[in-house]
Amino acid sequence: MLECRPVLNGGLNFRYGYRGRDCRSNLHQIATGDTVYFIASVVVLVNLEESVQRHYLGHTDDIRCLTVHPNKMTIASGQTGNPEKKKRPGGSSPGPDEKLVHIRVWDSVSLNTLHVIGGNGDFDRGFCCLAFSKMDGGALLVAIDEAQDHVLTLWDWQKAGTRGDRIAVTNCGPDAVFACEFHPSVPNLLITCGKSNVTFWTVDGTLLTLSKVAGSFERVERPKFVLCLCFTENGDIITGDSSGNIISWGRAAGNRVRNIVTNAHPGGVFVLFCCSDGTLVSGGKDKRLVGWDQDLNRTGMEYELTDNYGTARAIAQTRDSTLLVGTNRNCVLQGDFISGFSVAVQGHFDEIWALATHPNHHQVCL
Numbered sequence: 001m002l003e004c005r006p007v008l009n010g011g012l013n014f015r016y017g018y019r020g021r022d023c024r025s026n027l028h029q030i031a032t033g034d035t036v037y038f039i040a041s042v043v044v045l046v047n048l049e050e051s052v053q054r055h056y057l058g059h060t061d062d063i064r065c066l067t068v069h070p071n072k073m074t075i076a077s078g079q080t081g082n083p084e085k086k087k088r089p090g091g092s093s094p095g096p097d098e099k100l101v102h103i104r105v106w107d108s109v110s111l112n113t114l115h116v117i118g119g120n121g122d123f124d125r126g127f128c129c130l131a132f133s134k135m136d137g138g139a140l141l142v143a144i145d146e147a148q149d150h151v152l153t154l155w156d157w158q159k160a161g162t163r164g165d166r167i168a169v170t171n172c173g174p175d176a177v178f179a180c181e182f183h184p185s186v187p188n189l190l191i192t193c194g195k196s197n198v199t200f201w202t203v204d205g206t207l208l209t210l211s212k213v214a215g216s217f218e219r220v221e222r223p224k225f226v227l228c229l230c231f232t233e234n235g236d237i238i239t240g241d242s243s244g245n246i247i248s249w250g251r252a253a254g255n256r257v258r259n260i261v262t263n264a265h266p267g268g269v270f271v272l273f274c275c276s277d278g279t280l281v282s283g284g285k286d287k288r289l290v291g292w293d294q295d296l297n298r299t300g301m302e303y304e305l306t307d308n309y310g311t312a313r314a315i316a317q318t319r320d321s322t323l324l325v326g327t328n329r330n331c332v333l334q335g336d337f338i339s340g341f342s343v344a345v346q347g348h349f350d351e352i353w354a355l356a357t358h359p360n361h362h363q364v365c366l
Contacts, residue, residue, distance in 0.1 A: 012055050015044050017347030019327045020075035020313045023064060024178060024228070024271070027314035027326040030108050035316065035324060038063040039333065039347070043077055048334065048344050049065060056106055058073065061099045064146075067130040070138045074114070076157070077101045078143065080177075081127030087222075101126055103143060105164075106158055115157055117141070117164040117266060122153070129180040135187045140167075140203070142180055142190060150177050152192075154210065168206045172199070178227050185235045193226035198239055198287050200255050215249060219257045230272040230280070232294050238280060240269025246282060248296060261296050273315035281323065283312025289325065291337060301337040309343075 011251065017039045028036045034045040034054070041063060044057040058312035059079045068079045074362030089146035096192030117275035125146040133140035141157040141164070144150055159165035175195035183189040190201040190210075199214030217223075223241035231240050236258070237249040244265050265284020273281045279299060280292040289312060305312065312327030317323055318334075325333040325341065335341035 003093065012042070012057065014053055015042050015055060016343045017329050018044075018326060018332050019347075020330050020332075021192070021328050022123050022155075023313070024051055025314055026066050027316045027324055027332065028066070028068045029316050029318055030068060030075070031071075032108065033319055034067070034108070035318070035344075036066070036108070037076065037326065037345070038066055038077065041079065043075070046345070047336075053063070054111065055253070056108075056111050058104050058106060062126075064126045065130050067132055067141075069132045070134050073108050074132075075108050076103055076105045076126035076130050076132065077142055078130050082356065093130055101145075103127070103130065103141070103322070105141070110346055115162045115164055117143075117155055117157060119163065122166065123147075123151075128177050129192070130192075131180050133182045134184045135182070140182075142182070144172060144177050144180055144192070148174060150174070150194075151345075152180075152201075152210070163240060163320070168203070168210050170210050176225070178225070179229050181229060184231050191229060191237055193229050193239055196222050198229070198237075198249065198255075213255050215255045215257075217257065220245065220247065220260055220262075225268075227268060227270055228272050230274050232274055232280065233278045234294060236294070236298075238272055240264075240272050240273075240282060240284070242268040244268055244284065246272070246292070246296060247279075259296050261292075264290065268277070271312050271315055273317070275317055276321060280297070283314055283315065283325065285311055287311050289323075289337070303337050305341070311339075 012114040018037050026037055038046050041059040044292050045054040059078045063077050063079050068075055070082050081099040101123040104113055106113045123145050128146050129144040131142050132138040141155045144152045152170050152172050154168040155164045156167050157164040177194040180192040181200050188203040192199045200213045214223035223243040225242040226239050228240045244263045246261040246264045247257055248259040254307045265286050267285030269282055269284045271283045284289050287305045289300040289303045310327040312325050313328050322334055330347035332345035333341040334344040
């Protein structure tokens with residue numbers, strides 16, 4: 001039974017659910033202390049302590065990915081849309097009833113839209129990844145779409161009025177891409193991962209080009225999928241793959257493997273997150289959350305999620321070091337390795353076929 005405060009002004013008061021079943025990296029903490037995630041075409045910003053939600057309502061179709069600027073205030077979210085839509089005359093931004101594929105950059109305090117990227121038909125498909133650059137104060141935004149060649153576009157998102165300036169474009173190739181991130185301490189270095197690959201991209205800001213070098217798996221059998229990545233405090237790149245390996249691509253090692261933990265999660269490593277104290281947390285198909293130190297030694301911290309929660313797909317951390325875990329059964333858990341985890345956001349993981357309201361209370365049964 002769901003209970004929420006009554007809506008007195010006819011606006012959106014509470015958004016039920018979380019999309020974790022088929023999305024990644026969609027759970028974040030921002031400077032206000034709110035937890036940010038999306039469901040359908042709405043971005044939810046919730047104060048979990050007070051159970052109060054705010055909503056960004058600028059999108060016109062389902063949101064597939066979201067990223068947070070280094071200032072922890074600005075957010076970019078990308079929506080799917082109708083691929084048959086043509087470019088709009090004059091390149092103006094999409095109207096409220098149009099379902100064009102585009103990215104919206106917006107302020108998490110005022111909820112005002114700052115820029116609309118792609119509103120003139122730059123994209124044919126929705127997005128699998130978005131990421132802001134880090135070393136330059138977040139001046140660049142990378143987007144990888146779900147077209148056949150997984151087109152990677154690099155944007156100076158604050159230029160050209162409110163539409164941004166596309167400064168580079170290239171193809172990642174026909175294989176799936178699961179994650180992309182700018183390195184937090186190496187300028188102009190972008191890392192992507194996907195089917196059987198980790199790729200290191202260098203951005204040439206003068207020539208406005210992207211060059212790439214593939215990661216070398218010479219010390220380990222190449223996995224079928226590299227599913228996730230993150231960065232440690234000292235700048236090491238950590239990846240998790242479908243073979244259950246956690247691999248460190250040391251900052252000084254370039255595109256070569258520095259360290260590896262095999263069978264860290266039987267069946268695959270689905271998510272990696274570096275905590276504020278330097279601890280690495282991994283989640284996998286085995287439904288376990290496991291803690292690691294910076295040398296990839298187990299810390300002894302481990303927790304197994306119950307079947308009704310599913311497997312971890314996204315991890316974030318609050319100001320008081322509480323862990324937030326988004327799962328593939330569309331719920332968000334909060335807690336820690338010692339006290340365990342409880343449900344913070346509950347959602348259905350299949351179609352909803354019935355709804356009933358309580359006759360006397362502000363409650364809904366779904």
